[in-house]
Amino acid sequence: MEPLLSLGIGLLLLLLWAKYKGIEYVLVHHRWIFVCLFLLPLSVLFDIYYQFRSWIVQKLHSAPLQHSQRVRYIQSQVREWKKEGQKTYMCTGRPGWLTVSLRVGKYKKTHKNITINLMDILEVDTERQVVRVEPLVSMGQLTAHLNHLGWTIPVVPELDDLTVGGLIMGTGIETSSHIYGLFQHTCKAYEIVLADGSLMRCTPEENSDLFYAVPWSCGTLGFLVAAEIKIVPVKKYVRLHYEPVRGLKAICKRFTEESEKKENHFVEGLVYSLEEAVIMSGILTDEADQSKVNSIGNYYKPWFYKHAEKYLKANKTGIEYIPTRHYYHRHTRSIFWELQDIIPFGNNPVFRYLFGWMVPPKISLLKLTQGEAIRKLYEQHHVVQDMMIPIKTLETCIETYHSDIRVYPLWLCPFILPNSPGMVHPKGDETELYVNVGSYGAPQTKHFDAMASTRQMEKFVRSVHGFQMLYADCYMTREEFWEMFDGSLYHKLRKELQCSDAFPEVYDKISKAARH
Numbered sequence: 001m002e003p004l005l006s007l008g009i010g011l012l013l014l015l016l017w018a019k020y021k022g023i024e025y026v027l028v029h030h031r032w033i034f035v036c037l038f039l040l041p042l043s044v045l046f047d048i049y050y051q052f053r054s055w056i057v058q059k060l061h062s063a064p065l066q067h068s069q070r071v072r073y074i075q076s077q078v079r080e081w082k083k084e085g086q087k088t089y090m091c092t093g094r095p096g097w098l099t100v101s102l103r104v105g106k107y108k109k110t111h112k113n114i115t116i117n118l119m120d121i122l123e124v125d126t127e128r129q130v131v132r133v134e135p136l137v138s139m140g141q142l143t144a145h146l147n148h149l150g151w152t153i154p155v156v157p158e159l160d161d162l163t164v165g166g167l168i169m170g171t172g173i174e175t176s177s178h179i180y181g182l183f184q185h186t187c188k189a190y191e192i193v194l195a196d197g198s199l200m201r202c203t204p205e206e207n208s209d210l211f212y213a214v215p216w217s218c219g220t221l222g223f224l225v226a227a228e229i230k231i232v233p234v235k236k237y238v239r240l241h242y243e244p245v246r247g248l249k250a251i252c253k254r255f256t257e258e259s260e261k262k263e264n265h266f267v268e269g270l271v272y273s274l275e276e277a278v279i280m281s282g283i284l285t286d287e288a289d290q291s292k293v294n295s296i297g298n299y300y301k302p303w304f305y306k307h308a309e310k311y312l313k314a315n316k317t318g319i320e321y322i323p324t325r326h327y328y329h330r331h332t333r334s335i336f337w338e339l340q341d342i343i344p345f346g347n348n349p350v351f352r353y354l355f356g357w358m359v360p361p362k363i364s365l366l367k368l369t370q371g372e373a374i375r376k377l378y379e380q381h382h383v384v385q386d387m388m389i390p391i392k393t394l395e396t397c398i399e400t401y402h403s404d405i406r407v408y409p410l411w412l413c414p415f416i417l418p419n420s421p422g423m424v425h426p427k428g429d430e431t432e433l434y435v436n437v438g439s440y441g442a443p444q445t446k447h448f449d450a451m452a453s454t455r456q457m458e459k460f461v462r463s464v465h466g467f468q469m470l471y472a473d474c475y476m477t478r479e480e481f482w483e484m485f486d487g488s489l490y491h492k493l494r495k496e497l498q499c500s501d502a503f504p505e506v507y508d509k510i511s512k513a514a515r516h
């Protein structure tokens with residue numbers, strides 16, 4: 001009884017203090033209290049529910065049977081919208097707070113929402129080497145299912161809760177993208193419900209215009225109801241080599257060299273300051289030196305970016321064997337480095353051993369409960385951006401960021417960008433090596449201004465023929481947006497498929513004015 005009693009007294013004192021300070025003040029300045037007491041346990045319950053559901057569905061093999069029925073239901077909703085006179089645009093019925101993207105579209109309240117209840121893995125075909133999935137299947141769900149069968153998708157975007165639909169309609173990338181390209185480049189087919197309610201399958205051979213126009217279109221050409229993704233055999237471990245590098249020139253040089261090596265299955269860079277980085281390259285293997293195995297995904301282990309930083313502090317290289325699934329989701333527990341701002345002591349060993357198993361809080365729940373004050377605070381004093389630029393411009397990019405925003409660590413993830421049609425391709429005719437530069441955190445420049453500074457970054461990215469990920473705050477004008485992205489195929493299809501009454505233009509969905 002005693003621990004319960006002290007817990008009770010503790011809670012009471014906390015409440016009194018909150019009452020004294022003002023609930024709003026405590027929620028904004030000591031958000032960890034709320035997160036630890038309420039959000040973490042709730043996140044655990046959420047996960048248990050979804051895992052249980054997915055397990056039951058697999059046991060009953062019910063997903064493939066129900067799929068066509070569910071798609072017919074989506075088609076009937078679209079036809080009903082048509083019959084009612086196409087009064088407003090349509091959007092998916094998934095509430096905005098459930099997505100990983102930080103902002104919620106205002107359109108969710110005004111558009112006709114189409115319920116899309118598609119969250120299962122339909123078929124793993126090891127002969128054709130594809131997996132057919134519904135759009136709400138998450139990365140955590142997919143790697144758990146496939147790795148267990150000895151397979152994986154080639155590009156596994158980091159966070160457990162990212163969905164196939166969001167990664168195809170938006171963007172997906174991982175540290176294997178220097179070989180396989182973006183998430184969209186590993187897809188073999190999409191099945192789309194169009195504005196007239198018909199179902200169309202598209203592949204590079206069949207309805208290829210639609211196939212190439214879908215990525216980055218953010219659901220403004222139709223509703224994705226299934227996708228076929230390539231699968232490749234997986235091995236037990238990633239043999240990861242850590243190399244601290246000092247000096248900006250040396251960092252960019254070493255990172256480019258590693259990204260160009262075909263024998264590296266994974267390449268990642270964490271830049272801790274203008275002059276310091278750790279570059280990691282990984283190779284899949286079944287054999288491991290048991291003394292060097294590190295199961296970094298276990299809840300009591302240090303956060304990955306802190307772990308990698310140790311090699312910088314020690315100024316020496318190192319090798320570890322990391323269980324593959326732990327590698328794939330290495331930044332999940334700390335949400336890259338975002339959790340540090342929410343639970344400042346989250347990487348403390350005491351916290352990790354006692355409560356680490358509940359971490360991370362669901363991004364969806366964090367969003368749902370953040371309130372207006374925190375949202376504003378974040379908007380003005382926090383950057384979350386992923387920008388994709390040709391790797392040859394990396395040095396200038398880091399320098400530009402350093403004077404505009406100064407957010408560290410920076411996440412570097414190389415990827416190969418083929419010259420296929422669609423919104424995003426290199427300027428020239430050739431496939432080109434790009435790098436995604438992710439900046440997540442509080443800017444350290446004194447003159448930071450959310451709008452002006454982001455516009456600076458966007459301008460730089462346009463000038464080197466780079467791209468901004470569309471989940472992030474976008475301050476570009478429509479003209480600037482279509483200068484960055486190639487709209488030729490997209491606009492042609494919007495016309496052909498009669499989208500103008502059915503879906504907003506992608507810019508009107510993602511621009512600053514369109515989102516909370």
Ligand SMILES: Cc1cc2nc3c(=O)[nH]c(=O)nc-3n(C[C@H](O)[C@H](O)[C@H](O)COP(=O)(O)OP(=O)(O)OC[C@H]3O[C@@H](n4cnc5c(N)ncnc54)[C@H](O)[C@@H]3O)c2cc1C
Binds near residue numbers: 094098161218
């Ligand atoms: C904290 C954070 C971390 C991130 N980490 C990574 C990372 O490690 N790797 C990475 O690649 N990306 C990352 N991202 C970016 C992420 O990939 C994009 O935000 C992605 O689009 C979000 O996917 P979601 O599953 O939440 O989809 P949503 O946000 O729900 O969807 C994205 C867009 O696709 C549309 N859409 C979704 N499903 C359908 C459908 N069935 N039919 C039609 N349209 C649809 C939606 O309308 C929306 O416009 C991160 C983002 C944040 C905020």
Ligand SMILES: *[C@@H]1O[C@H](CO)[C@@H](O)[C@H](O)[C@H]1NC(C)=O
Binds near residue numbers: 094108112113
């Ligand atoms: C979808 O629309 C219905 C009725 O128009 C509304 O009640 C519901 O809240 C909407 N759902 C979302 C997620 O906005």
Ligand SMILES: *[C@@H]1O[C@H](CO)[C@@H](O)[C@H](O)[C@H]1NC(C)=O
Binds near residue numbers: 315
């Ligand atoms: C790190 O080690 C290298 C040699 O391996 C040495 O040249 C360099 O001075 C060291 N840097 C620091 C900051 O200790």
